[in-house]
Amino acid sequence: MSPTLAVENLEHAGQIRLLSILKHETLDVRARAEIAFALMQFYHNNHDDVAALSFGELSIALFERCDIKDEVSSVPRYPVIADVQMPDRIHEGVVRARLLSWRLLPRE
Helix, strand or coil: CCCEECCCCCCHHHHHHHHHHHHCCCCCHHHHHHHHHHHHHHHHHCCCHHHHHHHHHHHHHHHHCCCCCCCHHHCCCCCEECCEECCCCCCHHHHHHHHHHCCCCCCC
8 A cells, every 4th residue: 555644635734734744854855845746736726826836946946855866766655645646756847847837937
């Protein structure tokens, strides 16, 4: 069975819980990057693009610190975080592409 970060859903209590988990420096960078991605997706889905961009930028910065070199290492550790389905592959390029597709980042 695949691991899942168990948070009821991303309503108010879930948001606060994920935010508190994200702030734990002892949690490894990869897990924090995936949580930031889930928060980015949640806020975009709820029409808060300012928060979505903020968490997207955090996710990119965290993924850049990870050692993701191939397809195997880009598989998300948590296929679902709260109610957010993670993509089949996750790394900073995926996060950046998602933000670009939402027109939250300028095209380079």
